[in-house]
Amino acid sequence: MAECNGDFIMENVFIYSDEFQDYHFSPDHPFNQLRVKLAFDLLNKGGFIRESQIRPPRTATDEEIALIHDQEYINAIKQAGEGKLDKQSALQYGIGTEDTPIFANMHEASALLVGGTLTAVDYVLEGKAEHALNLGGGLHHSFKGKASGFCIYNDSSIAIKYMQQKYGLRVMYIDTDAHHGDGVQWSFYDDPTVCTVSIHETGRYLFPGTGAVNERGQGAGYGYSFNVPLDAFTEDESFLYAYRNVMHEIAAYFKPDVILTQNGADAHYYDPLTHLYSTIKIYKEIPKIAHEIAHQYCNGRWIAVGGGGYDIWRVVPRAWSLIWLEMNNIRDVSGMLPLDWIEEWKDKAVVPIAMKWEDPDDMYKPIPRKKEIEEKNYLTVAKSLHIIRNNMKNIIY
Numbered sequence: 001m002a003e004c005n006g007d008f009i010m011e012n013v014f015i016y017s018d019e020f021q022d023y024h025f026s027p028d029h030p031f032n033q034l035r036v037k038l039a040f041d042l043l044n045k046g047g048f049i050r051e052s053q054i055r056p057p058r059t060a061t062d063e064e065i066a067l068i069h070d071q072e073y074i075n076a077i078k079q080a081g082e083g084k085l086d087k088q089s090a091l092q093y094g095i096g097t098e099d100t101p102i103f104a105n106m107h108e109a110s111a112l113l114v115g116g117t118l119t120a121v122d123y124v125l126e127g128k129a130e131h132a133l134n135l136g137g138g139l140h141h142s143f144k145g146k147a148s149g150f151c152i153y154n155d156s157s158i159a160i161k162y163m164q165q166k167y168g169l170r171v172m173y174i175d176t177d178a179h180h181g182d183g184v185q186w187s188f189y190d191d192p193t194v195c196t197v198s199i200h201e202t203g204r205y206l207f208p209g210t211g212a213v214n215e216r217g218q219g220a221g222y223g224y225s226f227n228v229p230l231d232a233f234t235e236d237e238s239f240l241y242a243y244r245n246v247m248h249e250i251a252a253y254f255k256p257d258v259i260l261t262q263n264g265a266d267a268h269y270y271d272p273l274t275h276l277y278s279t280i281k282i283y284k285e286i287p288k289i290a291h292e293i294a295h296q297y298c299n300g301r302w303i304a305v306g307g308g309g310y311d312i313w314r315v316v317p318r319a320w321s322l323i324w325l326e327m328n329n330i331r332d333v334s335g336m337l338p339l340d341w342i343e344e345w346k347d348k349a350v351v352p353i354a355m356k357w358e359d360p361d362d363m364y365k366p367i368p369r370k371k372e373i374e375e376k377n378y379l380t381v382a383k384s385l386h387i388i389r390n391n392m393k394n395i396i397y
């Protein structure tokens with residue numbers, strides 16, 4: 001929390017609704033919004049969240065969604081959710097695929113996730129909260145007229161455009177999902193008032209295959225897009241070396257008015273869809289540095305959303321809880337998770353549920369290529385820093 005004028009104290013807000021789970025492709029699809037409820041319940045049972053901090057999401061309007069997405073695409077999503085879109089048309093819009101199947105009322109479910117992020121934005125930028133968290137958001141892959149990678153509407157892109165138009169602010173978007181934040185990057189690739197930063201697993205092995213260091217923006221936006229692709233099997237130390245070094249320098253270069261962080265939890269060793277070897281340790285550090293940047297440059301204005309994360313029983317609830325704990329300056333959690341949370345979910349889990357805040361030290365065998373991987377990442381970071389410093393030399397204040 002933070003004190004404002006007089007005796008008034010702003011509370012950080014947590015955007016939540018059980019209806020986030022309506023964004024549901026199929027029982028065996030890896031994208032499962034039960035993870036949002038698991039994280040919320042972990043915070044609740046741990047006594048880390050007050051009822052006064054919880055806010056319901058609103059549903060985004062068509063006009064708000066159309067800040068990024070074509071109206072024709074929005075109409076197609078509505079038709080698909082009503083069972084009225086033919087298969088061939090659906091495929092042209094990126095839906096009806098194995099990654100992004102059609103489900104009932106998909107427009108309504110997607111618009112609620114977008115509205116959750118816009119709710120978070122308004123609380124922070126209207127001065128009603130210092131920080132806001134919407135774990136239902138973070139769907140960073142979709143484009144103007146096409147769904148992609150489990151994402152129908154791109155709530156982060158919509159939120160950034162909304163912040164530009166309603167509040168006139170310079171936005172720094174930080175994406176630590178293991179998959180490149182392609183949809184957001186391309187939405188603002190020529191815009192110098194938005195700085196996108198993505199630290200992710202190299203696209204050499206992983207969807208969406210983009211996010212190279214040389215993707216730097218175009219036109220007026222050249223020099224405002226940053227990517228740090230990490231080698232497969234990257235571990236904590238190398239991941240955090242990249243994150244710490246690059247993030248502070250980019251913030252000093254761009255000097256944002258507000259930051260929006262996308263907090264995918266799929267860089268963890270347990271995640272079934274990626275090849276990075278991080279532990280829960282990085283998820284303590286990621287929001288900590290974001291928090292520092294928010295207070296150094298943005299008067300504390302920080303909006304955070306969820307993202308990827310496909311081990312919902314062992315990883316996501318802990319990783320996402322740590323964002324909220326950092327927002328509220330609670331940094332001393334350790335040992336056993338709340339016993340009533342464990343009891344509530346252990347028999348429902350399909351793998352042995354996480355029992356402690358920490359990961360076991362022997363979670364995986366030593367990586368034979370550790371030194372080689374770290375050296376490759378070091379060179380990637382060096383290249384990124386060289387780009388940032390060259391950009392700074394060309395700034396005319």
